[in-house]
Amino acid sequence: MSEITYLPGHEPHPRETRRIFRNIDRAGYNPSIDCFLADGGYETLKKAIQMKPEDVIAEVKKSGLRGRGGAGFPTGVKWTFIPKGNTKPVYLVCNCDESEPGTFKDRFVVHQDPHQLIEGLVIACYAVQAHFAVIYMREEFPEGAKIVRQAIREAEEHGFLGQNILGSGFDLKLILHRGAGAYICGEETGLINSIEGVRPYPRIKPPFFPAAIGLYGCPTIVNNVESLCQVRQVMMRGAEAYAAEGAQRSPGTRIIGVSGDVKRPGYYEIVSGSMTYGELLYDVCGGPRDGRKFKAIIPGGASAKVMRCDEVLKAKNPDGSVKEMSVFDIPLDLDSIAQHGSMSGSGGVIVMDDSRSMPKMLNNLNRFFAWESCGQCTPCREGNPWMYKLSTRICEGKGAPEDVDLLKSVADNICGRTVCAFGEACSWPTQAFTTKFQEEFLALTKPINAAKPHNPETAAAQKFLTRED
């Protein structure tokens, strides 16, 4: 790997292990198939397509690879959920609707190195015997769409896609389907509905588990871009080598996107569990901006629960004793932070320093969720605008102390009662912010505000009722 040079200013940090991002910002590298082939591209596919499909699945299962879309579900296990004796066509959908705020990893794969995605995707399709696959790309990647379309054409010309791939008798048609700016399309059943050309409302589960009843009512596997690239890594390096690297329960590398108040925000591909959040933020990202202190971290995309940097966390040592630690001591793998009530999700780390007003941060997220709620089911449709209005009012100094409790209560009423996981995604930030930074919220409120009208109608009614005549 020593021969790879990167564009000046874009060199990887020494603690990074570039596998998926091997060719990102690489000097002299472009998205064309020639570059990819020169770098050993499609060799893994040639190997995998010689194997039996079930052996590919077994290999991926053995590797312990877990999905990179946010939920961290084992990819190989997901593939086995296609009902036994299924006679319908099987579809594979690549989720490239990267839209969780704080997450920016798939963007670079599709813009700079799309063929590794296609190779991983063909291997996955071969494993599950899908002959029609869709890359669902968010609308905000128009250039990415052009690049991927071109890459698909090239792959077809080289016989890596289309009829009788590499003489194996395996056929695969791959198309690109563009979204149009909706966060909910990242939810796999919403995404499937979007491909079907209906409103992208997530489907109720049961019965609509995609692996059984997915696209066009057929078994469908939905995998994230990074997951499919990781599939290629598994097949390239072998399940054992793959499983040996990184945290035991979440092996492989992970791409972490760091944004917010650090000296060097950006993307970093690191071996899962090879460092703590503290090492990431201080050593890799250069620590807080000068004169500032870290205040809070959202560790896994906007919907993950915020962690307070001065919070004392309790963790169990292997011998059963309890140790005290801070968020910076938590290893950067998929599971460790979940024990402390948040999640590592899609790997987007948003960092806030002591210059930030937490109610304002929450209000920004609430606006995001209110805007992105699809409106299918009641709690999310009605709860999100309510939370946004409440947090806006609190930020504007028009809130009363009880509004903070109300805000939390509204979030509690959404969580766990919706069709899809958006309900959790939108309520966790409010639950965490209002609990962990309650004093900041309360500081903005005044008891007198409880009696004041909060909307024009009430104001008019109050004026009418108290008029002097």
Next chain:
Amino acid sequence: MSEKPDAIDRLAVTEPSPGEKHFPKFEVTPELTAEAREYVAQYPEGKEQSAILPLVHLVQEKFGFITPAAVEWIAQECKSTPIHVDGVVTFYPGIHRRCPGKYHFRVCHTIACAMSGGEELIEHICKKIGVNAADMGEIDPMLVSEDGLFSIEPVECLANCGFGPNVMVNDTLHSQMTPEKVDALIDELKNK
């Protein structure tokens, strides 16, 4: 009872926008139809409805926005119904039902970009292109400059959070924008 324009009619009426002079008027040509059918043919038989979004993008790229006539044409090509296409079209903020400017600025104001100055950038661009940020609608916040050259729309996460604030101008992403850089960009586009 006289029937005044109501919420239904709002679907029928395309609000005028100065941007329209920079785009051709929606018109079904044999070329357009041929291109549309290519997209439709991508999907399995009987699943023509899947092509709604690709056709919406096709129309929007060529004509700037989606008119009720375009909705009806898309419905016909995708073997769907106009109300179904309406439902899809009105769902996605990435689909315009009002003509944007020749250069459409999409400014991210989600958390990471907001922390790096996205909100201020919106204000700044609004001033620069001569529109009032306070006029932004709740459902369709896009504002178009009087000459129709520029339009601005705050959007949620553009997935480039580490390098905010991010601004997309038509198909091109500009990251780590500053008011100065935006000014230079707008001036450059104006003189194009």
Next chain:
Amino acid sequence: MSTQPAILPKDEAAAEGKVNVQINGKWYRFPKGTRIADACNSVGAHVPCFCYHPKLSIAGSCRMCLVEQGMPPRLAPGAEPVYNADGYQTISWMPRAVIACANTVAENMGIRTDSPLTQDARRGVLEFLLTNHPLDCPICDQAGECKLQEYTADYGRGTHRFTEAKIKKGKNISIGERVNMDQERCVLCRRCVRFMKEIVGEEVLGVVGRGGHNAIACHPGKRLDSNYSLNTTDLCPVGALTSKDFRFKMRVWFLKSTPTIDVNCGTGTNINIWTREQQVYRITPRQNDEVNSCWMPDNHRLNYKYINADTRLLHPLVRTDAEAPQRKAAMAPTLNMVSTQISKCDADQLAVVASARMTNEELYLTRQLVDMLGITKYDVVPRKGESDNMLIAEDRNPNTTGSKLILGRDGSGLQNIFDGVRSGAIRALIVLNEDVVAAGLSADDLKGLDYLLCVSHNVDGTTPHADVVLPGSTFAEKYGTMINVTGRIQRLNRAIEPPGKAMDTWEILRYLLVRFGCDNEMITACPSARHLFDLLAGEYEPLQGLTWGAIGNQGRQVIETGVTIPLIEREKAKK
């Protein structure tokens, strides 16, 4: 330490194709595949629903039907299930509530509709539904039959915590010729959308917008003008879609509903007539899965205005002189006069035009009359149209099957009678509940008659030419039975009294039969049409052994006609 019973309840239930479900602590048995909501409701554990409708696809989006659910613990590989003394496994309850509409029951499942988890979920969802709702019950037409209002009474907080500005949407939108919409009241259950798409097959309604701005709409120029559009107002659980015909006419709690059937075609759609103080305010479909499912066509639903119209005949009308106008008369002397006049007629020159809109009981007495007088020229007016491939039958008469059975006539001989009138072979005509002018005779044809007797409920084309008009009753005023195109006998019930001196046709016929010397006490002393049915049941083989009570509100299949109702066939095929 096994204390479990010898035969486990699960095996007992499985033998019947059922499963055991614990609802609020008690065990019940339900057929496999029963939806949790239906199971709970059937045992009195009420589950509130907005979007769920048994005839439509599952949306699962209102979240009102959330219930606490539990299942037996998941077993470790190789482990054997443990049964308690009562033969059931211990239920482990799930921390999240599930929707009762999309999920079906399973063996050893537990449901709690009264637990804090369920109650909290309902209270929460209901509060959300009310946040942007205009809370305008005092001026809302749905009040009194509004699910939102009912559930608010059941699960509401009593106070509201939402004090922000509400989202504004369209109000008072004329969405179709017969339907009005208020988007702010809408709970977005999408029942109307699903109904139009799945049942009617016209996708005219849809949801537009996103998130809190979602609203039901139709594409401009393609409005909700289907002949089934008013069913959406029945389906709408709130006051978002209201019938233009009914809105603001009457508060529903003042109305009395009477189950009966529609008489506009041979389907015999089951309906409720909603009345107050002898006035019909509206008609709504009543569920009958063998006849009309839950729906009815708009034109039939709205065809009730004649019942309380100014053209109703309230008195007998008599013309004493050919040139003189008809004059009001009293009922008893008129009936006497009529019987005298008829008995003077020659039976060969006398014809009867009856109606396949008459009940079986009326047809039966008509049969008695023609038999007694020896009349051979009698028939009904046929009405054929096109089937709409939904609920409207080709046969626009509601009781052709009954007419064939009792009168032995189906309308094919009507032209012979008309020819007889035109040629002068028929000198006198008795018209029962029909308009022969509309059926093809001209006013001149009628002028050639020596005698014309009409029994009719409204002034029509024929009545002005009659020597005597007797005021009859409409279907809303009748007890009786009819047999629909599929051969199903169904009951009509009296919703209002006949107005003025108007009388049921069967009663008029009974009077005449008495005057002509009928000696069957079962007829002459018959107090009600319901009692006439016993005579019918004794006389006609298909009705053998049937009683008024046994017919019930859902009817009974009595004849195999081979005719089917398209919509019902489709519904059955779906199952």
